[in-house]
Amino acid sequence: MSPRGSRRIGGRVPLILLLPALLGLAFLLVPLLGLLAQAPWSTLPSRLFSADVGQALKLSLLCASAATALCLFLGVPLAWLLARAELPGRGLIRALVTVPLVLPPVVGGVALLLVLGRRGLIGERLDLWFGFSLPFTTAGVIVAEAFVAMPFLVISVEGALRAADPRYEEAAATLGAGRWLTFRRVTLPSIAPGVVAGAVLCWARALGEFGATITFAGNLPGRTTTMPLAVYLALETDPDVAVVLSVVLLAVSVVVLACLRERWISGLR
Amino acid sequence: MTLYADLQVSRAAFRLDLELSVDPGEVVALLGPNGAGKTTALRAIAGLLPLTDGRIRLGDEVWDEPPRVFRPADHRPIGVVFQDYLLFDHLSALENVAFGLRARGTDKHSARAAATRWLETVGLGDHLKTRPRSLSGGQAQRVALVRALATTPELLLLDEPLAALDASTTLHVRAELGEHLRRYQGRTLLVTHDPLDAMVLADRLVIVEHGRVVQEGAPTEIARRPRTEYVAQLVGLNLYRGTAQGTTVALSGGGSLTIAAPTSGGVHVAFPPSAISLYAEQPAGSPRNTWPAVVTGLEQHAHTVRVRLDASPAGPGTLLADITPAAVAELRLTPGQHLHATLKATEIQTYPS
Incomplete structure (x- = not known):
C-alpha cells in the first residue's frame, strides 16, 4: 500500500484522548481475559458436569426461562397498552415500569419480601388461603428474576410497537378482524423481532440476577441457588468452581451478544 | 340500498362537511386536491374515524350517528384498498386474500379455496405463495383489490388506488380496475386527486375543496360545465x-x-x-x-x-x-x-x- 492510502480525513487521534481510551478498553477487557487465563481448563469439563455445578446450571436455565415466559405473558400486553391504548398518565406509567431498571436489585428483593413474604401484604393472604408461600422457593427465584428483567422486555416491545405502522391494524379492521385477532395475526408477527430481542435481553438479565434473588429467595442449594449465587458461595469454599461457573456465565453472555447482533434483530432498527 | 353519508368531522384546524350517496353498482369518485378532506371522508365511512356530527347509513342500517351509534370498522360490510395497499408482509398473497374471510368466520379450507379463485380471476394464480414484497406494483394492487373484494362487501372504498404505481403500469392497471369495478355489484367510492382516474373510472364525480362539495355530477357534465375556476382547472381536460x-x-x-x-x-x-x-x-x-x-x-x-x-x-x-x-x-x-x-x-x- 502506498503511504497515501493510510491517510485519513481528520488526521491523527490526539494522545490526550487515545491514552484514556486505550486504558478504558483494557479496564473492560483485562478482567475477562484474566478470568479465562485463570480458568482450570484441564479439569473444566469434569467440574462442569459435577453435581453441584450441574444443579446450579440447570436451576439457572430453568428459572431464567420461566421468568422470561412470565415476562412475555405479562410484558407484551403491558407494552401494547403503553404503545396503543389511550391511557391517562401514560408517561408516568412508562416511567414506573422502568423503575426496576435503575433500582438496586437488593431493594427490589426487599420490596418483594415485604409484599409477597409470609408476613407480607399479599403473601400473608396467599399463605392463609392457599397454603402457598413464595420466599425461599424456586418459584420465588422466578418471581425475583421476572421483577428485575421485565422492564427490558417491555421497553423493547414497546419500541417495536411504536415503530410498527398502525395502519396495518386498520387494514385488518376493515377486513373484519377484531382487536384480538388483529393483535395475534398482524401486530405480533410484525413486531416479532422486537419481541425476540426483548426476550433474549430479559433472559440474559434473569440469568445473571443476584441481588433480588438472594434477598427474596435465599440461597438453598438445589432450590434457589442459581449460578450467580453459586459463584458467590463457591468463592469461599472452592474458588476453582467459582471460576468455572464464571466462565460459563461469560460464555452465555457472549452468545447472547452474538444473537442480538444477528441480522433478524438488528434489522428492526 | 343506497349508502347515505352526511359527514361532519371537526379537527383542530380543519372541518369536513360533505354529503354524498352511492347507489348499488355505482362508482362515485371523490375528487379534490391534497388536503381537501377526501381521505378523512373515506376513513369516516370505513369506521376508522368517528364522526363529530352527521350520519352514515346503508339503507336503514345506521353505521355512525354521534353520539349514540358507532359501528367500528370490523363490523361494517366494507372492503378498502389503501393507497399503499397495506398488504401483510408476513403472509402470502393467498393468506392476505383469505384473511378477511377467516376474520369473518369462514373455515380455513373454504377461505383458501375462495382466495385462490379470486387471485385466479386477476391472473395471479401462479403467485398464491408469493410474499407481497416480491410482487410488482401492479400485482400488489390486484392482490389488494381482491383482498378487499373477497368478503363480498356492500361498499368498496378505494384510496388513491393508482397513486403508488409508475406511469407505465398505471395505464394498464387503470383499465383493468375499471373492468373489475364494472363487474362489482356493490357500491364503490373512489378517492383520488387525479382527474383522469376519476373521469375514466367513475359514473359520478363529487368534487371536494376545503372539506366541502363544490360540484357534483357526471364526468362529462362537469368537464363541460365546471362551476368554479378550481373545477375548471382540475378537470380541464x-x-x-x-x-x-x-x-x-x-x-x-x-x-x-x-x-x-x-x-x-x-x-x-x-x-x-x-x-x-x-x-x-x-x-x-x-x-x-x-x-x-x-x-x-x-x-x-x-x-x-x-x-x-x-x-x-x-x-x-x-x-x-x-x-x-x-x-x-x-x-x-x-x-x-x-x-x-x-x-x-x-x-x-x-x-x-
Whole structure:
C-alpha cells in the first residue's frame, strides 16, 4: 500500500484522548481475559458436569426461562397498552415500569419480601388461603428474576410497537378482524423481532440476577441457588468452581451478544 | 340500498362537511386536491374515524350517528384498498386474500379455496405463495383489490388506488380496475386527486375543496360545465371515448382524430386544453388534427383564457383550448367566430376503455 492510502480525513487521534481510551478498553477487557487465563481448563469439563455445578446450571436455565415466559405473558400486553391504548398518565406509567431498571436489585428483593413474604401484604393472604408461600422457593427465584428483567422486555416491545405502522391494524379492521385477532395475526408477527430481542435481553438479565434473588429467595442449594449465587458461595469454599461457573456465565453472555447482533434483530432498527 | 353519508368531522384546524350517496353498482369518485378532506371522508365511512356530527347509513342500517351509534370498522360490510395497499408482509398473497374471510368466520379450507379463485380471476394464480414484497406494483394492487373484494362487501372504498404505481403500469392497471369495478355489484367510492382516474373510472364525480362539495355530477357534465375556476382547472381536460383503428380514432360523439401510436378497439383519448392551437386561417402544411371550429364561449383564468369550441362534424363536438390573453387579442376572439383548431398528436394520451 502506498503511504497515501493510510491517510485519513481528520488526521491523527490526539494522545490526550487515545491514552484514556486505550486504558478504558483494557479496564473492560483485562478482567475477562484474566478470568479465562485463570480458568482450570484441564479439569473444566469434569467440574462442569459435577453435581453441584450441574444443579446450579440447570436451576439457572430453568428459572431464567420461566421468568422470561412470565415476562412475555405479562410484558407484551403491558407494552401494547403503553404503545396503543389511550391511557391517562401514560408517561408516568412508562416511567414506573422502568423503575426496576435503575433500582438496586437488593431493594427490589426487599420490596418483594415485604409484599409477597409470609408476613407480607399479599403473601400473608396467599399463605392463609392457599397454603402457598413464595420466599425461599424456586418459584420465588422466578418471581425475583421476572421483577428485575421485565422492564427490558417491555421497553423493547414497546419500541417495536411504536415503530410498527398502525395502519396495518386498520387494514385488518376493515377486513373484519377484531382487536384480538388483529393483535395475534398482524401486530405480533410484525413486531416479532422486537419481541425476540426483548426476550433474549430479559433472559440474559434473569440469568445473571443476584441481588433480588438472594434477598427474596435465599440461597438453598438445589432450590434457589442459581449460578450467580453459586459463584458467590463457591468463592469461599472452592474458588476453582467459582471460576468455572464464571466462565460459563461469560460464555452465555457472549452468545447472547452474538444473537442480538444477528441480522433478524438488528434489522428492526 | 343506497349508502347515505352526511359527514361532519371537526379537527383542530380543519372541518369536513360533505354529503354524498352511492347507489348499488355505482362508482362515485371523490375528487379534490391534497388536503381537501377526501381521505378523512373515506376513513369516516370505513369506521376508522368517528364522526363529530352527521350520519352514515346503508339503507336503514345506521353505521355512525354521534353520539349514540358507532359501528367500528370490523363490523361494517366494507372492503378498502389503501393507497399503499397495506398488504401483510408476513403472509402470502393467498393468506392476505383469505384473511378477511377467516376474520369473518369462514373455515380455513373454504377461505383458501375462495382466495385462490379470486387471485385466479386477476391472473395471479401462479403467485398464491408469493410474499407481497416480491410482487410488482401492479400485482400488489390486484392482490389488494381482491383482498378487499373477497368478503363480498356492500361498499368498496378505494384510496388513491393508482397513486403508488409508475406511469407505465398505471395505464394498464387503470383499465383493468375499471373492468373489475364494472363487474362489482356493490357500491364503490373512489378517492383520488387525479382527474383522469376519476373521469375514466367513475359514473359520478363529487368534487371536494376545503372539506366541502363544490360540484357534483357526471364526468362529462362537469368537464363541460365546471362551476368554479378550481373545477375548471382540475378537470380541464379534453376527454373522449372512441374506437381506434391504427392511428385513427373514430369518436363516439362524431368526428375523428389521429393519434401517434397505433392501437385498436375501444379507447379513451385525453389531452390538455393547452395542446390546442387556434388559427384564423387554415394553417400551412395542414397537420392531421386540424378542424374548422366555432367559438362557443370564453373564460378568463389566472394566466390564460379558456376557449370553448365546437369542432364538429370533423372533430370533437366540445373542445377546450387554453391560450394566452395576447393570442385572444390578436385573433379578436368572440363567440360565434369561425377558426381552425389544431392538436398535436404527441400530446394525446390514449387509454384502453
